[in-house]
Amino acid sequence: MKLTALADVAGLAKTLPQADQAALEAARARQNSLTKPPGSLGRLEDLACFMASWRGVDRPTISRAQAVVFAGNHGICAQGVNPYPQAVTAQMVLNFQHGGAAINQLCRANGADLSVIALELDRPTADFTEGPAMTEAETLAAMQEGAAAVDLTADVLILGEMGIGNSTIAAAMAAALFGGEVAAWVGAGTGSDSDGMKRKIAAIEKGLARHTDLDAMGVLAALGGREQAAICGAVLAARAARIPVILDGFICTAAASALYSADKALLDHCLVGHCSAEPGHRKLLAALDKRAVLEFDMRLGEGSGAALALGILRAALECHNGMATFGEAGVSEA
Amino acid sequence: MKLTALADVAGLAKTLPQADQAALEAARARQNSLTKPPGSLGRLEDLACFMASWRGVDRPTISRAQAVVFAGNHGICAQGVNPYPQAVTAQMVLNFQHGGAAINQLCRANGADLSVIALELDRPTADFTEGPAMTEAETLAAMQEGAAAVDLTADVLILGEMGIGNSTIAAAMAAALFGGEVAAWVGAGTGSDSDGMKRKIAAIEKGLARHTDLDAMGVLAALGGREQAAICGAVLAARAARIPVILDGFICTAAASALYSADKALLDHCLVGHCSAEPGHRKLLAALDKRAVLEFDMRLGEGSGAALALGILRAALECHNGMATFGEAGVSEA
Numbered sequence: 001m002k003l004t005a006l007a008d009v010a011g012l013a014k015t016l017p018q019a020d021q022a023a024l025e026a027a028r029a030r031q032n033s034l035t036k037p038p039g040s041l042g043r044l045e046d047l048a049c050f051m052a053s054w055r056g057v058d059r060p061t062i063s064r065a066q067a068v069v070f071a072g073n074h075g076i077c078a079q080g081v082n083p084y085p086q087a088v089t090a091q092m093v094l095n096f097q098h099g100g101a102a103i104n105q106l107c108r109a110n111g112a113d114l115s116v117i118a119l120e121l122d123r124p125t126a127d128f129t130e131g132p133a134m135t136e137a138e139t140l141a142a143m144q145e146g147a148a149a150v151d152l153t154a155d156v157l158i159l160g161e162m163g164i165g166n167s168t169i170a171a172a173m174a175a176a177l178f179g180g181e182v183a184a185w186v187g188a189g190t191g192s193d194s195d196g197m198k199r200k201i202a203a204i205e206k207g208l209a210r211h212t213d214l215d216a217m218g219v220l221a222a223l224g225g226r227e228q229a230a231i232c233g234a235v236l237a238a239r240a241a242r243i244p245v246i247l248d249g250f251i252c253t254a255a256a257s258a259l260y261s262a263d264k265a266l267l268d269h270c271l272v273g274h275c276s277a278e279p280g281h282r283k284l285l286a287a288l289d290k291r292a293v294l295e296f297d298m299r300l301g302e303g304s305g306a307a308l309a310l311g312i313l314r315a316a317l318e319c320h321n322g323m324a325t326f327g328e329a330g331v332s333e334a
Numbered sequence: 335m336k337l338t339a340l341a342d343v344a345g346l347a348k349t350l351p352q353a354d355q356a357a358l359e360a361a362r363a364r365q366n367s368l369t370k371p372p373g374s375l376g377r378l379e380d381l382a383c384f385m386a387s388w389r390g391v392d393r394p395t396i397s398r399a400q401a402v403v404f405a406g407n408h409g410i411c412a413q414g415v416n417p418y419p420q421a422v423t424a425q426m427v428l429n430f431q432h433g434g435a436a437i438n439q440l441c442r443a444n445g446a447d448l449s450v451i452a453l454e455l456d457r458p459t460a461d462f463t464e465g466p467a468m469t470e471a472e473t474l475a476a477m478q479e480g481a482a483a484v485d486l487t488a489d490v491l492i493l494g495e496m497g498i499g500n501s502t503i504a505a506a507m508a509a510a511l512f513g514g515e516v517a518a519w520v521g522a523g524t525g526s527d528s529d530g531m532k533r534k535i536a537a538i539e540k541g542l543a544r545h546t547d548l549d550a551m552g553v554l555a556a557l558g559g560r561e562q563a564a565i566c567g568a569v570l571a572a573r574a575a576r577i578p579v580i581l582d583g584f585i586c587t588a589a590a591s592a593l594y595s596a597d598k599a600l601l602d603h604c605l606v607g608h609c610s611a612e613p614g615h616r617k618l619l620a621a622l623d624k625r626a627v628l629e630f631d632m633r634l635g636e637g638s639g640a641a642l643a644l645g646i647l648r649a650a651l652e653c654h655n656g657m658a659t660f661g662e663a664g665v666s667e668a
Contacts, residue, residue: 035429036436037524041638042611042631083668091665095369100658102370109652110645190371191668277376294628296646297376304375311444311645312630318443324434331425334417334525 003143006136006217009236013265016239019053027052030059033325037334047271047293047313048320054244054269055155059321065112065310066151067158067303068234069096069103072119072142072226074165075127079203081168083191086124089164092302093118096162102300103160106307110314112158117149119226128172128207132222139221139229146230147237157238158273158310160248160303161227161255164190170254171280172204172223176214177261178287185280187250187299216261228255235259239269246306246313249276249299253284260288271313274298274305337477340470340551343570347599350573353387361386364393367659371668381605381627381647382654388578388603389489393655399446399644400485401492401637402568403430403437406453406476406561408499409461413537415502417525420458423498426636427452430496436634437494440641444648446492451483453560462506462541466556473555473563480564481571491572492607492644494582494637495561495589498524504588505614506538506557510548511595512621519614521584521633550595562589569593573603580640580647583610583633587618594622605647608632608639 003009027049032038039045051060071093077086095101096116107114119142125133134142150157163169167189174185182204186197211222220229228251235256238245247253247270259266267288275281275292277299285292293309326333337343361383366372373379385394405427411420429435430450441448453476459467468476484491497503501523508519516538520531545556554563562585569590572579581587581604593600601622609615609626611633619626627643660667 034436035426035434036634040524040632040634041436042633044630044632044642085666088666091663092369095658095663095665098658098663099656100369100663102368102375102653102657105652105656106649108656109649190374296378298374298378299376300370300374308378308646308649311649312642315440315443315642315645318439319436322433322439322442323436324429324432329425329429329432329434331429332419332422 003140006139006221009217010262012236013263017242019268020056023056023058024049024053026058034323035326035329035331041319044316044319047316051244051317054242056242060317061321062155062314062317064154065156065158066115066154067107067112067160067307068115068117068149069160069162069303070117070119070146070227070230071121071162073121073124074163074169074225075124075133076168076203077165078127079129079199081200081203082165082189083196084164086164089162090121092162101302102304103302103307106304110307110311112307112310115149117145117230119145119230125225128223129203129210133224134221136221142226142229143233146233150234150237152241154243156246156313157234157243158246158303158306159231159234159252160306161231161251161301163225163227166225166251167278168200168203169223169225169228170251171200172207173219174254174257174280174284175204176208176219176223177216177257184283187278187280216258220258224255231255232259235270245270246273246309248273248303248306249301250278250281250284251301253281257284257288273309276305337474340473340555343551344596346570347597351576353602354390357390357392358383358387360392368657369660369663369665375653378650378653381650385578385651388576390576394651395655396489396648396651398488399490399492400449400488401441401446401494401641402449402451402483403494403496403637404451404453404480404561404564405455405496406559407455407458408497408503408559409458409467410502410537411499412461413463413533415534415537416499416523417530418498420498423496424455426496435636436638437636437641440638444641444645446641446644449483451479451564453479453564459559462557463537463544467558468555470555476560476563477567480567484568484571486575488577490580490647491577492580492637492640493565493568493586494640495565495585495635497559497561500559500585501612502534502537503557503559503562504585505534506541507553508588508591508614508618509538510542510553510557511550511591518617521612521614550592554592558589565589566593569604579604580607580643582607582637582640583635584612584615584618585635587615591618591622607643610639
């Protein structure tokens with residue numbers, strides 16, 4: 001997949017793979033033959049069937065799970081939107097590389113290989129209150145880097161992000177893509193106080209006033225950032241390879257929402273791992289018509305909620321593939 | 335722990351171990367030093383601190399997780415309360431022993447050793463519409479068997495049950511312990527149709543009319559069953575050994591509710607793994623003032639929701655024990 005213009009994204013859904021209906025129906029039939037009352041495994045059954053439909057087999061497995069965390073820095077930090085210094089983005093990348101962050105533990109616990117991609121941390125995007133965060137070329141380059149990070153041998157892809165200031169980026173993108181009061185999309189992020197929240201809202205309102213009449217991918221360029229663009233690129237590359245994606249929380253989901261606004265079908269292969277405690281996430285999930293796998297009051301990013309959901313997905317497939325049918329087990333049916 | 339009378343249960347809370355407040359505070363302090371915004375791992379932080387408080391160490395680990403499924407048969411099936419034949423209880427025990435059930439896959443996926451305890455399946459309890467389900471001696475014997483099943487070297491205990499007809503038992507116990515309309519405690523169970531639900535409600539109303547003025551453990555004997563009593567015994571034995579418990583869904587929680595009604599503190603060391611799709615469970619969780627770890631629309635029993643929650647608990651401890659502190663990682667604080 002080679003993108004040469006952001007305007008091409010909306011047309012991609014027509015050329016990319018769709019869910020395999022035959023595999024989906026075969027998986028559903030298998031679920032109904034297993035030694036349990038039909039439907040009694042609830043959403044575990046749905047997850048197994050979802051995996052079947054995207055992997056195109058009735059009994060999908062996860063031999064390899066890849067997690068990718070994209071990191072970027074943001075000019076919007078000049079507006080005082082974050083209590084942490086911007087240097088923390090690079091410090092946390094080192095922490096990921098040394099195995100000390102939450103995402104390292106969650107990947108180990110759930111059997112995912114972690115890739116960390118730092119995107120020009122010493123060259124933050126532009127402050128969107130003063131101009132577009134990125135040019136089209138910068139946006140496409142970051143999308144390409146995101147696409148290139150996807151291991152095409154993986155059976156599932158977990159996406160996460162790190163970037164001081166990027167809860168402001170997420171709220172700005174969500175407000176531009178879905179409308180509504182800016183304040184309804186803004187939360188405390190890493191821990192802003194009420195003055196910090198006011199600065200976030202003011203910066204976003206200024207950005208929205210400056211950048212009007214944008215299409216979906218135009219929002220990504222004008223208000224987004226490199227890790228947001230990389231997430232979009234990775235989502236598209238995974239789709240081309242029929243690899244289901246687990247998006248993380250508010251920031252990761254807001255990034256991918258640019259694709260949804262370009263064409264709703266572009267996120268059909270994506271789960272959302274958890275519903276974040278960041279208040280905009282619930283609103284965003286409603287806009288995307290997605291139900292998160294977990295709801296655990298988390299608000300860390302890094303892919304942490306998505307990695308936690310991987311364990312649930314693995315459990316769903318263990319049941320789907322490992323359980324005996326009524327016939328095999330000699331158990332009487334209702 | 336040797337019980338000689340059901341009346342002794344209410345007094346046990348005074349002699350059993352309590353949560354270790356020093357370990358709890360040390361665990362909270364550690365959470366606040368880790369490389370993440372404070373509180374951003376949400377309920378994962380709470381789970382780690384809960385484990386610390388019961389294991390009595392600031393950095394608890396799970397070397398051994400035990401899952402126990404207790405199976406029993408119920409005279410109430412004579413009232414036509416279940417669409418499956420009663421023989422399915424024994425057939426499912428064989429399925430557990432051969433590794434074909436959901437609980438087998440979920441234990442393997444989440445690293446729990448499974449014990450299956452069949453409790454006199456060829457001797458169902460009495461039909462509670464005609465008399466007490468069990469004598470005091472039978473109840474105590476089943477409690478003792480439950481207590482004896484607990485591996486005292488385990489770091490966490492998962493409890494589950496199997497017993498055709500036992501969603502009726504659970505609804506009867508819940509209605510007797512907490513009051514309210516019988517219909518509000520009754521759901522489809524393994525898949526009753528509306529006539530089946532009416533038979534469940536009628537049987538329970540008849541049982542409640544027959545057995546009045548019962549204390550909490552009297553409810554267990556008169557309306558419960560052997561797997562319910564065994565669950566109570568296992569919960570008490572685990573408490574004596576400071577082993578935290580993960581209860582499963584409606585039926586397992588209703589069984590343990592007899593202990594709560596005897597003394598609220600007796601369930602302090604218990605998590606509830608998931609909120610079942612069986613409608614009475616949400617009502618029961620409210621009565622117990624417990625929030626389930628997961629909510630996944632499951633309604634299978636067997637300990638399946640508790641085993642799924644074990645994976646989340648493991649992830650919580652991996653973060654708690656494996657993450658670097660701000661100081662260790664050289665990450666700037668807010």
